[in-house]
Amino acid sequence: MDSSYFSQLAKAIHETGIAHPVLVIDKERLDKNSSCLANVKSQNKAVRLVAKSLPSVPVLRHLMQRLETTRLMCFHLPFLMHLTEEIPEADILIGKPMPQRAVESFYQWQSQKDTTFEPEQQLQWLVDSEQRLFDYEALARRLGLKLRINLEVDIGLHRGGFANLEAFERSLRLLKQSQHLCFSGIMGYEAHITKIPWYLGGPQRAEQQAKSSYAAFVSVIETVFGDPQQYCLNAGGSTTYPLYTSQDLCNEIACASALVKPSDFDVYTLQSHLPAAFIATPVLKTVARPELPMARGLSRLLRITGLLHHQAVFIYGGNWLARPCFPEGMRKVRYFGASSNQEMYSLKEGTPLKSDHWVFFRPTQSEAVMLQFGKIAIYENGRIVDWWQSFEYPDTLYPLASHSD
Numbered sequence: 231m232d233s234s235y236f237s238q239l240a241k242a243i244h245e246t247g248i249a250h251p252v253l254v255i256d257k258e259r260l261d262k263n264s265s266c267l268a269n270v271k272s273q274n275k276a277v278r279l280v281a282k283s284l285p286s287v288p289v290l291r292h293l294m295q296r297l298e299t300t301r302l303m304c305f306h307l308p309f310l311m312h313l314t315e316e317i318p319e320a321d322i323l324i325g326k327p328m329p330q331r332a333v334e335s336f337y338q339w340q341s342q343k344d345t346t347f348e349p350e351q352q353l354q355w356l357v358d359s360e361q362r363l364f365d366y367e368a369l370a371r372r373l374g375l376k377l378r379i380n381l382e383v384d385i386g387l388h389r390g391g392f393a394n395l396e397a398f399e400r401s402l403r404l405l406k407q408s409q410h411l412c413f414s415g416i417m418g419y420e421a422h423i424t425k426i427p428w429y430l431g432g433p434q435r436a437e438q439q440a441k442s443s444y445a446a447f448v449s450v451i452e453t454v455f456g457d458p459q460q461y462c463l464n465a466g467g468s469t470t471y472p473l474y475t476s477q478d479l480c481n482e483i484a485c486a487s488a489l490v491k492p493s494d495f496d497v498y499t500l501q502s503h504l505p506a507a508f509i510a511t512p513v514l515k516t517v518a519r520p521e522l523p524m525a526r527g528l529s530r531l532l533r534i535t536g537l538l539h540h541q542a543v544f545i546y547g548g549n550w551l552a553r554p555c556f557p558e559g560m561r562k563v564r565y566f567g568a569s570s571n572q573e574m575y576s577l578k579e580g581t582p583l584k585s586d587h588w589v590f591f592r593p594t595q596s597e598a599v600m601l602q603f604g605k606i607a608i609y610e611n612g613r614i615v616d617w618w619q620s621f622e623y624p625d626t627l628y629p630l631a632s633h634s635d
């Protein structure tokens with residue numbers, strides 16, 4: 231990666247007076263990536279931002295505005311609560327089937343809140359099986375609720391959901407008759423596509439299979455409910471969104487990670503996206519001829535064989551789900567073990583790095599890493615221009631057992 235990019239970023243960080251590990255989002259790159267994603271709208275698809283992958287209200291708000299969408303996908307009860315408070319206009323699809331108890335907790339919590347969020351219009355719960363449908367129906371009846379139900383369909387990933395068209399049709403008919411549940415759409419996820427090796431058929435074949443199986447579910451919806459396009463037909467994810475055209479039957483695409491492109495998303499479908507999130511951290515100590523404890527001879531041997539470099543640093547923090555990306559050639563010293571406090575990295579010979587200089591990492595994924603830093607530094611036009619808060623947990627989520635004696 232371009233060294234002048236990181237020199238400029240280090241300068242911007244230095245100028246703010248920051249002296250601890252920070253997560254930086256490059257807003258210009260984020261915006262460029264979001265313009266790539268916006269192309270799905272010209273293919274007649276709406277965008278649904280996957281909140282777990284960019285867990286920050288200001289980040290989501292910024293993108294919702296740019297992409298002209300209020301649709302979010304949410305995977306975690308505390309964050310559902312947080313979102314309904316912070317973005318009460320959001321239209322939320324739950325991305326995985328939640329335990330009944332979590333559904334109940336949400337409504338209990340919501341009944342004590344003064345929010346304009348209306349679950350009957352704005353929330354879809356995901357159901358993956360007939361059994362869960364019966365359970366949700368019983369729960370909704372007991373609580374006197376009306377729940378909107380989106381059915382998870384298995385289109386090849388095999389992470390659960392309806393795989394069988396008969397069970398799917400029975401569930402649609404149950405939903406049609408139910409007083410407490412109503413059908414809102416389907417969700418089919420296919421993150422496996424770009425990863426299928428040629429000897430298992432390759433990505434193209436996986437894509438064809440996923441799309442034809444999605445179409446089969448859509449035709450059952452047509453049989454039971456009529457025009458399927460009036461429902462939420464969700465598909466896609468970061469690695470697959472560019473594969474969808476107006477010919478495909480889904481009417482919305484879920485996506486988020488691609489907008490900051492962590493290293494797990496270095497795939498051929500995202501070549502037009504740029505990495506936009508980096509961990510920056512200061513060097514604490516530089517070490518010439520790094521040595522392992524009690525192993526002077528072995529360390530020498532490792533250095534001679536190139537398994538240990540001649541120069542190393544201890545950095546402030548470490549052990550993140552991230553890979554070093556600058557300076558070039560920086561590598562984790564595995565023999566020394568991982569440390570979240572001060573981790574050792576070896577450097578290529580001649581790397582001009584001193585204490586207090588900055589080193590950079592690319593997160594392998596955004597969802598966990600963004601939550602580790604509290605506030606995220608926003609980098610724009612060569613400067614840190616703002617700090618955006620990552621998701622917070624609502625206070626009311628920590629009940630204690632009540633004593634009954």
Ligand SMILES: Cc1ncc(COP(=O)(O)O)c(C=O)c1O
Nearest residue numbers: 280283419467468484485486487
């Ligand atoms: C159901 C579902 N849809 C879409 C996504 C895509 O999210 P992202 O674009 O952040 O990879 C995910 C990711 O886990 C998912 O589980």
